[in-house]
Amino acid sequence: MLSKKTIVFYLLLAFSLACSNERVIFEKNDYKITINSMDDSYKGYRYYHNGSLALEEELNQEYKIDGISKSYYENGVVKMIQTYANGIKHGPEIVYYPSGNMEYKGQYDSSKMDGVWYWYSDTSKSVEFDILANYLNGKYFGSQVEIDSVSLKPIVRFYNFDELIGVLKDDMSGLGRNKVDGDLVFCMYNKNHFEVGDVFDLTIFLGHGSDTDIDLKMKIINEEDEENISPSVLKVHDYMSKVNWSLPVKKTAILNIEVNMLEKDKILYQSTLNIPLTIN
Numbered sequence: 001m002l003s004k005k006t007i008v009f010y011l012l013l014a015f016s017l018a019c020s021n022e023r024v025i026f027e028k029n030d031y032k033i034t035i036n037s038m039d040d041s042y043k044g045y046r047y048y049h050n051g052s053l054a055l056e057e058e059l060n061q062e063y064k065i066d067g068i069s070k071s072y073y074e075n076g077v078v079k080m081i082q083t084y085a086n087g088i089k090h091g092p093e094i095v096y097y098p099s100g101n102m103e104y105k106g107q108y109d110s111s112k113m114d115g116v117w118y119w120y121s122d123t124s125k126s127v128e129f130d131i132l133a134n135y136l137n138g139k140y141f142g143s144q145v146e147i148d149s150v151s152l153k154p155i156v157r158f159y160n161f162d163e164l165i166g167v168l169k170d171d172m173s174g175l176g177r178n179k180v181d182g183d184l185v186f187c188m189y190n191k192n193h194f195e196v197g198d199v200f201d202l203t204i205f206l207g208h209g210s211d212t213d214i215d216l217k218m219k220i221i222n223e224e225d226e227e228n229i230s231p232s233v234l235k236v237h238d239y240m241s242k243v244n245w246s247l248p249v250k251k252t253a254i255l256n257i258e259v260n261m262l263e264k265d266k267i268l269y270q271s272t273l274n275i276p277l278t279i280n
Contacts, residue, residue, distance in 0.1 A: 026063075030054070033063060048074050060086060073098050083108075097122045112138030116237050134240060136161070142186075143207040143240035156239050158184050158207035168209060168269075178209055178268060185259050185271045193278050194249040200277055202245045208261055210238040212268065215260040218245070220277075222253035252279045 022043070026033040031046045042063065046055035052074055058067030064087035071079045077100050083091025089108040097103050099122055106117030112135075119131040134142040140159035147154055148170075156168040166182030184207040189200065206214060218229040231243045247255075254274050261269040 033059065050074070052076060057084075062086075106135075109137075114138075132237065132239065134236065142205050142236065142242075145239045154210070154239065156184075156207055156209065158182070158186070160186050166207060168207065176264075177266075178263060180269045183271065184208060184261070184269055185273070187257070187273060187275070189275065192276055193280055195280055196250060198249050200247045200249050200255075202243075202247075202255075202275075204243040204245075204257065204259075206233070206241045206243075206259065206261075208239060208241065209263060209268075211263060213262040214241060215262065216243060217258045219256040219258075220247070220253050221256055222251055247277075249277055249279065253277045 021036050021038045022034040023037065024032050025035050030049070031044065033042060033044050035042050040061075042059035042061065044055070044057045044059050044063070044065075045053065048054050053072055053076075054074075055069070055071045057065050057069035060066035065084040066086055067084065069080075069082045069084060073079050075098070077098060078096055079098075080096070081092070081094045082089060083093065085091070088111045090110055092105070092107045094105045095103045101122050102120050103122070104117065104119040106113060107115055109115075114135055114137070117133050117135060118129045121130050129145075130147055132143070132145040133140060134144065136142070139162045141161055142159060144157045144159060145154050146157075151170060153170040155170075157164055158166040158168070164182075165186065166180060166184045168178050168180050168184060171177050171179040186205045187202065188205070189202045191198075191200075194200065204216070206216075208214065214233050216231065216233055218231060220227040220229065229245070231245045233241050233243055235241045254276050257271075257273045257275070259269075259271045260267060
């Protein structure tokens, strides 16, 4: 059995050998690029004037950022961690305050903000976040939530590609109830004019409070009969849900969608939508 000193020696030796495999192939001012002879991997480094590391990033053979890029404050605290694919932001991004507390986190899809992003203050609070926003193709889509700095109550703004269509917020009655201005439901579907055998794809986005109960009913109405559907409501985050549904189209019909949102057993919001499915 190896002693602790022997283990430490071999670890230091391995570290030394790994470091020696890197050689500098480009250097200018405070930036340099190295190649590792073991796996032909490239890395870029930038330094502060005092010699401390400011940036390290994984590069491809064209010297474009390809992988993880990590930057640091001058005191050594991590400042930002980003993910790239061939020079384009693609994947998670996390930014920290100089204190080390997280400032925000989210992800990119081909250089555009995508999915759920969170922002935080640098001081500890009794709230989970300060701002939450959902993005699609680089634009606000669905629920954007901001915690009021005084009441600590969430204000939910519901968007359709940067267009504000509805707001949910505390009604200031002191009873913990919300009120709604505008719409909190948005539907996306592929088309409504079909040939027999085509597939109708539907996604319903729902903005709501964290304690809201969602009652969503769907019904296909045609000349012969009616078919009730009970789709699954999937939570995207605490203030937004969605429904995905597909239907092979066989005949002309109307899809009826009814949404009821309840808080404390009282109806907060109602919406009804009729989508015609027409056979050409």
